[in-house]
Amino acid sequence: VDPEPSPSPSPPVTPAAAATLSTADPERYGPLELQRHVKPDGRALLVYRWVGEPVPQA
Amino acid sequence: VTQLRFNELRGEQVAYNVDRQGRTFLPSEDQCPLCPTRPGGAPTEIPLPAFEIAVFDNRFPAFDPPDGAAEVIVYTDEHEGSFAQLVPQRAEALMWVWRQRYEELAGRDGVAYVMIFENRGVEVGTTLHHPHGQIYAYPFLPPVPALELAADARLGGCAVCTLARRELDDGQRIVLGNDGVLAYVPHAARWPYEAHVVLREHRASLVACSPAELRDLGRALQALARGYDELFGRPCPYIMVVHQAPTDGIHDGHLHVEFYPALRTPDKLKYLAGSEQGAGMFIADQLPEDAAAALRSAIADAA
Numbered sequence: 455v456d457p458e459p460s461p462s463p464s465p466p467v468t469p470a471a472a473a474t475l476s477t478a479d480p481e482r483y484g485p486l487e488l489q490r491h492v493k494p495d496g497r498a499l500l501v502y503r504w505v506g507e508p509v510p511q512a
Numbered sequence: 513v514t515q516l517r518f519n520e521l522r523g524e525q526v527a528y529n530v531d532r533q534g535r536t537f538l539p540s541e542d543q544c545p546l547c548p549t550r551p552g553g554a555p556t557e558i559p560l561p562a563f564e565i566a567v568f569d570n571r572f573p574a575f576d577p578p579d580g581a582a583e584v585i586v587y588t589d590e591h592e593g594s595f596a597q598l599v600p601q602r603a604e605a606l607m608w609v610w611r612q613r614y615e616e617l618a619g620r621d622g623v624a625y626v627m628i629f630e631n632r633g634v635e636v637g638t639t640l641h642h643p644h645g646q647i648y649a650y651p652f653l654p655p656v657p658a659l660e661l662a663a664d665a666r667l668g669g670c671a672v673c674t675l676a677r678r679e680l681d682d683g684q685r686i687v688l689g690n691d692g693v694l695a696y697v698p699h700a701a702r703w704p705y706e707a708h709v710v711l712r713e714h715r716a717s718l719v720a721c722s723p724a725e726l727r728d729l730g731r732a733l734q735a736l737a738r739g740y741d742e743l744f745g746r747p748c749p750y751i752m753v754v755h756q757a758p759t760d761g762i763h764d765g766h767l768h769v770e771f772y773p774a775l776r777t778p779d780k781l782k783y784l785a786g787s788e789q790g791a792g793m794f795i796a797d798q799l800p801e802d803a804a805a806a807l808r809s810a811i812a813d814a815a
Contacts, residue, residue: 486605486608486609488612493557493559493568493569497568497569497571498567498568498569499557499558499566499567499568499569500566500567500568501558501560501563501564501565501566502564502565502566502567502605502608502609502612503563503564503565504564504601504605
């Protein structure tokens with residue numbers, strides 16, 4: 455049920471648009487941003503990040 | 513390409529995808545496809561040097577668009593760790609990511625049910641150690657959510673609301689709670705230490721939850737996952753499944769998350785053997801009340 459690396463990965467195309475999702479505590483964390491990429495083989499890659507103050511790493 | 517066949521004797525669909533046989537199996541960390549692509553390092557599924565949470569289409573999907581979808585959710589760019597060990601803000605962010613994926617996939621034609629889940633540990637079939645979960649968007653209503661709808665009909669309303677109320681009234685099997693959610697070992701749990709995390713209010717899906725409820729859900733799920741590790745004194749293999757309303761716009765549901773831990777003791781697995789597989793009947797070695805007491809204690813110790 456798990457994925458494998460793409461056979462010939464390269465950087466994804468520049469995201470065409472970034473969407474902002476609501477957050478529970480915008481003053482504390484900033485909005486959660488979604489960037490949509492397309493991988494070279496056509497598959498979608500979505501990258502989410504807190505804008506402003508990033509969430510600390512686990 | 514996935515081929516669906518209907519198993520007449522069981523009355524259920526079976527999916528076949530022969531391409532999945534060759535997928536990556538327990539690679540070393542330097543070959544992990546879920547790590548970020550480090551400068552000069554091996555390319556991975558995520559061609560970025562760092563990220564917080566990433567979702568991508570599974571390279572070996574059980575379901576292909578437009579007839580469903582299969583996605584991978586990577587919780588962190590750190591190879592080591594687990595869902596339980598994420599900082600609380602990351603777990604909260606993950607609830608929002610789950611919500612966004614449910615809403616988007618639910619809006620697609622050809623999707624009847626969206627299931628978010630995590631297989632944690634080789635004992636339950638994970639093939640990559642990097643902390644991650646998955647999403648399957650089914651082009652039909654699978655058997656388990658269909659059974660939940662049947663339970664609604666049998667109980668004359670939302671079954672989860674009824675069962676949660678019964679658990680609160682009884683109290684013996686409650687393992688944790690906060691303002692938004694409640695967790696308990698069900699009255700008739702099938703797995704040893706099975707637990708359900710249920711929204712206190714009737715919420716059909718993550719989309720219907722308030723921000724506070726999403727935060728409470730993330731916290732409760734992590735507390736429970738930490739409790740399992742504490743209970744067994746080792747990383748506990750489990751299957752975690754988010755149950756939500758079907759996406760056909762017709763049926764209702766009640767958001768809850770079910771955990772099926774694979775252990776009955778630290779060194780003994782619960783196998784699905786003759787009775788479970790052949791007759792469809794679980795046989796358990798201990799009462800849910802005793803499991804709940806042990807789990808409550810472990811959650812407190814892990815806090």
